[in-house]
Each structure stands twice: as C-alpha cells, then as structure tokens.
Amino acid sequence: MTWEVLNIIGTIAFAISGAIIAMEEKYDILGVYILGIVTAFGGGAIRNLLIGVPITALWEQGMLFQIALGAMTIVFLFPQKMLRHWHTWGNFTDAIGLSAFAIQGALFAYKMGHPISAVIVAAVLTGSGGGIIRDVLAGRKPLVLRAEIYAAWAVLAGLVIGFGFAQSSFHLYVLFVIIVVLRVLSYTFKWKLPHRSLFASKQDEHKRAL
Template sequence: MIWDVLNIIGTIAFALSGVIVAMEEDYDLIGVYILGLVTAFGGGAIRNLLIGVPVSNLWAQGSLFTIAIIAMSLAFFLPKLWVNHWKKTGIFFDSLGLAAFSIQGAIYASNMEHPLSAVLVAAALTGTGGGMIRDILARRKPLLLQKEIYIAWTMLAGLGIGLNIVTGTVGTLLLFLLIVLLRMLSVHYQWTLPRRKVTVNK
C-alpha cells in the first residue's frame, strides 16, 4: 500500500512537471497531455527497452494513466489553484518521483538478475528518463545535465538494490527517504559535482 501511494505521488509529480513546461512553452491541450504523459511514463518505457521487459507492460498501468490524465486536466483548466503552490513545493514532489522511480527501476533490473551495471542504468533512466525526454521535446537543456546534482542520487538506488544492501520494505523506505532528503539538500545548498572546462586552441 505504501509503495502504491509513492508510485501515485511520483506519477502525479512528473505529469505535472510536464504540464508546467508545456504551459510555459504555450502548448495546446494535446501538447500538454503528450508532454505530461511522456514525463510520467517515459523513463519506464526506456528502462523496459534496455533491460528486456516488454514495453507493453506499461499499458497494464491503466489506473496510473487515468490518475495522470485527471491531474493534468485539472492543472490545465484550473491553473490558478495550484501553479503558485507548485512553485514552492515542486522540487519536493519531483524528489519523491525521482526516488520512487529510481528504486522501482533498480528493483526491476535486480529481479531479472541483471548485473550491477544494468541495475544502475535502470535506476538512472527510470528516475530521470521521462524528464530528459520532456526537456528535449521542449528544446530545453535536460535537468540531469545542469549544474545541480540530480541523476547522481539515482545511483544510490542502483547500488543499494544491486548490491543487496537494501532489502525488505523498511530498507526500501529508508532508501527512499534518503534519496529525497539528499535531493532536497542538494537544491537548498546548491551542491554541484566537480566540473572542468577545456579551452581548445584553434
């Protein structure tokens, strides 16, 4: 039950983030739905392709699609009720989605007995793939390529699950809370990964 709730929160959060971008880019209603659905389910589709899970499994999540469409419809037709609130809490809900989906992706790959490298990739792409597709379609620089730490926190899910450090419901929930906390702290304190710029002499 707890995991189902987290999955719903993640789906709604990512769908709404797609709606925000679509409305900022002045997309019409169909564009809003497409960008929202891609953000919410794109990461799972990419994960399934890479680790050998039939992509058609996504269509078994009919209830989540319904929830996402309802959330997007309310967001589009009643923006004044939530846009300002979203600006204050959007990072928090995005963190919930990132944590929930990265752990879900790691568990998928681990249950299929894939190597650690595949578990890491599954965690990263499930957690960030939808947002990456959203930003590319909207012609924006993907969030995972910007200065702030984003995709790195999904590695914790991959390592924890892939190395069997995290097991059971309690362990999974603790991992979930850790990723959410670190994501929030990295935004608040503006943590960044090491970077280096190289100038090529012509």
C-alpha cells in the same frame, strides 16, 4: 505493495511536472497531456527496452495512465494564482518523482536477476529518463545535465538496492525519503559534481584583457 505505491507516487509527481512545464511553455491542452504522459512513462519505457522487458508492458498500466491523466487535469484546472508558486515547490515534486522511479526501476531490474550494473542503469533511466525527454521536447537543457547533483542520487538508489541493502518495505521507504531529502538539499545548497570547461568564461577573458 511497496512497488505499487512508488509507481503511483512517481507517476503523479512526473505527470504534474510535465504538465506544469508544458503550461510554462504555453502549450495547448493536448501538448500538456502529451508532455505529462511522456514525463511519467518515458523513463520506464526506455528502461524496459534496455533490460529486455517487452515494450507492450507499458500498455498494461491502464490504471496509472488514468491516474496521470487525472493529475494533469487537476493541475490544468488549477487557478493561475496557485500555479505561480510552482517554482517554490516544483523542484520538490521532481525530487519525489526521481526518488520513487529510481527505486522502482532498480527493484525491477534486481527482481529480474540482472547484475549490479543493470540495476544502476535501470534506476537512472527510470528516475531521469522521462525528465530528459520532457526537457528536450520543451526546448530546455535537461535537468540531469545541469551542474546540480541529480542523476547521482538515482545511482545511489541503484547501488543500495543492487547490493541488497534494502530488502524490506520499511527500508525501501527510508531509502525513498533519503533520496528525496538529498535531492532537495542538493538544489537548495547548490551542491555540484566536479566539472570543467574547455572554454574560458567571460569573466576570465575580461581579467586577461585587463
């Protein structure tokens, strides 16, 4: 039951995310559906290929396809005034999708008896793979590669599940909420992972010139 609930939550969240971004880029209705479907199912398809699940398993999720299409249709028909507020809650929807799919992907690999490394990879790819494809098709820098912490929370989900710390449905739901909260906090307070650039910023060049 937990598996199905997380699958549905993640599918709806990412389908809406893809549809909204498609509308922001002024795609037609076909583009909206394509980008939404890719966002909702792209990460799971990549995960299946890497952990040895037949790609045909993707087409056995008829109900999820219908749910995704329904969610995208509702969003497409939303009044424009409501969609203008997307940026205020869009990141939250993405956080829900990330958490639900990261946990679902980790569970998938864990139940197949794969090692901890495969569980983590499955969590990251399922949680962020669809979003990466979505951003590339929309001509945007993938969210997972930005300065804000994103994929690291999927890694955390993979570690918790891979080491067997979340066995019951209650623990999985608690983990789901924790990952969502951490993702929301990371973009709200702009938490960043360590990074460095090979090129000096324009501000540094200006200071040197002075």
